[in-house]
Every structure is written in structure tokens, then in C-alpha cells.
Amino acid sequence: MSKVVLISVMMACMLISSSYGKATLTCEQVTVWLTPCIPYGTLGGSVLPLCCQGVHSLNAAYKNGDDRRLTCHCVQDRAALIPLIDYTRINQIGDLCGSKCPFKVYPSTDCDKVK
Template sequence: MGKVALFVLMACMMIASSHAKATLTCEQTTIYLTPCIPYGMLGGSVSPLCCQGIHSINAAYKNGDDRRVACHCIQDTAAKIPLIDYTRINQIGELCGSKCPFKVYPSTDCNKVK
């Protein structure tokens, strides 16, 4: 029984440490990028608030863990939004004059984002 408890404890520590490096949360990502949803659904022009969010999220990335968290969050949120256009989503960074470190599609493997 002691070996099982030790194994479970070690597994929990490994899981916790693998997420400890990320400083950006999904909640923060959602707050930054919510103003971009209308453009992702309807097109038109990208709002200044959306561009401010894009610049803020790019400034918040401290490492690959942050980018992977954001990728998963964007991917999960976009999948819940009807009529979302992934081509438009992936154009927002460029339209706001900011490079995006990854592209998000339903097929994107966010675990491979560097």
C-alpha cells in the first residue's frame, strides 16, 4: 500500500510541475480575446479592443507552456462558438500588426506549440 501511495504522490507532483511553468491562464486568454469573437464569426473589421487583446496576450507569453495553454483555450472556446471561421481567427494577429506564434484549427495539436 505504501508503494502505491508513493507512486500516486510522485505522479501528482509530476503533473503539477508540468503545469507550474505556465503563467498564463485560460481565463486570462478568454478575457484578452473575447473582443475578437465578432470578427471570428462575422468578419468586417477587427476592433481596437480585439487588437489590444492580441497585443496583451502576446506580451503575456513567457514560455512555450503559456503558448500551449492559450492554444488549448482558444481551440476549446472556438469549438463552442457556432459559425466561427478559423481562417478569420488566424488572420487577426496580422491584421493587428502582431505575429501569432501558432495557428489554431480544430486539428491543431496544441501540445506541439513551442
């Protein structure tokens, strides 16, 4: 893994999570589950099995819309910190892992409108 990716992961892990209404998830949980997806999101290649495990764990953990909105904000905020992030690849991960994502993440995504 490149130094840029490692530094980005460390920065993402150090951020303080935000609170969203009745969310049962935390941004830290989302970050832990999705960190294995960063290499694919920046470099392409194959999606790591740990990435797909994280995607499945995240989708199983959603309890309400607040969880989905928190996740959207978290992914959006973390992705903005990662140099060379490819949003097209990021949005392919759910399909590649056989798990639907309830929203698409781009810098312009209005996460407050996620249902």
C-alpha cells in the first residue's frame, strides 16, 4: 500500500465522528468497515474480500434513515481526504460485492436527502 493511502487512512481514523439524530452507527464503525476498500477506490484492481465483508457488515447494521445519512456523510467526508479517490470506483463497490448501497457518494451528494 502506498504512503499516500496509509496516511489518508490514518487521517480518516483520527477524525471525530458526528452525531446524527437517532443513528445507531458511528463514523468510526463505518471507517473500520470500509477502510479495506480504499485501495480499490484509489488504485483500482480487485476489490479485497475484507472490503466486501465491510460492505456487507455495514448494510446489515443499518437500522434507520439516520444510519444511512450518517454513513453517507462519513464516506463523503473521508473520501474528500483521500488523494486520487475515484468516485466511479467507490460507487461500484456495492455491486462488485453483491450488496446494494442505498445512495451514491460524490462530493455533490446531499446526504441529508438520503432515505
